[in-house]
Amino acid sequence: MRIQNRLNRRVLSTVTSAAIGVSLVVAAPLAAQQGGGESPVTYADLADLALPAPLTITAEIRKMSQIDPSRTGPIKQGWARVYVEAETKSLLAGSSTIGEKLKYLADVKLTSKGKLPKMKGQQVVIFARPVPGRSDEIQLVAPDAQMPAAWVDTTSLRGLLSEKLSPDAPPEITGVRDALHTPGNLAGEGETQIFLKTKTGSPASIAVVRTPGQPPVWGLSTGELVQIDARPPRPGTLEWYRLACSLPATLPVEAQLSTDPRLRQQASADYAVVMQQLGTCQRKREF
Template sequence: MRVILLARRVPGKADAVQLMAPDAQIPWSESASDRIRGILSEATARGAPPRITGVGNAFHTPGAIPGEGETQIFLNTETGDPVSLLVLRRPGQAPRWAVAMGEIVDEAARPPAADTLLWYRLACSLPARLPDSSLEGTDPAQAQTARADYSIIRRGLGACTRTRIPATPDAAQAPSRSM
């Protein structure tokens, strides 16, 4: 059986590797290989999307005309690098959302492509609902719009398709496999 192993070297044993997690042996397929190769390339690239650790502040700003507005949701990251979500509302148009990987949101910002590192980090890390703590002190009507916009983002991302079994401290005691 062909498999993809996500493993690390066993210290002091040059001929042995250890699975990174209990589910780190994946049946090989061309699509799985391409997806994993792409994500690993992204993860090791300069400027890789940071891990999302939570949702920070969020706010909605109404526009100058009815039906117009913008919601910004700031995310907390492992590195402290800025990541934010933006929803633009224009009269007569469906709300449009995007993710920004920096201090400035430009017109080129878009939602992340599915099965990319950024997509996984958002789809698998964001809570189902916008936390109330993100909206403290916000006008109730604007908070309601921010919650609705967050729901648009969650629907746009879709469900996390990662089926990982988290590594446990006992995983370090798991048997290793020789090369």
């Protein structure tokens, strides 16, 4: 931090302006808004940045200059730390006052020739924190928290931000607490309850219900009562992200409440169904 203050006492942090959005509707990589093709970021990448960021801003870069590598401290190979001046276009989320002009530090990936990319005039989405008492300065939440706006579906981004601010937003999942399978009266009938750990301690559980001759059905409940009509979350939603990007790949042995090997095996099998249907939490960010 001493190094950063020496470089620019009026700019805090080592983070990049990021293009991010509120709610993306697919778990797979997002399509770029210009030129087609596959975006270098996924829904999980964007959620990783948007959720902890008090500010989500769209801006246009006016000036970007590389800081002398000898004064920046460690930087990932193939990247450079830069000082950025940008013009605010819109505040997508946040209650802090920000100026028409913004200043911040960022890390950007160098071109294949080892040069800074040409970003002057480019619109970006930025995930950041305010700097107290300085409306024209921000601190990025991660070194790569600046992305070209063309990578982000703004409508989807606004959706993610809306989910984040909703009082009904699913809690942050930190692991599995307990799991128990209860067999039914008929062969192939039963229910597995999986109780989850959350950051705030609020209740969250998954119920997997099996009916003879039917595929298993499951869903997430985030209150004291189990929702009997709960269904798997749609990929590219905050509920999907909370589960797919936080749960362990297999049911932890220590979470099993039953001592019966058959019931333990069924609980593990039902947990595997949940993970298979959630799919992979794909990330492409390099940091």
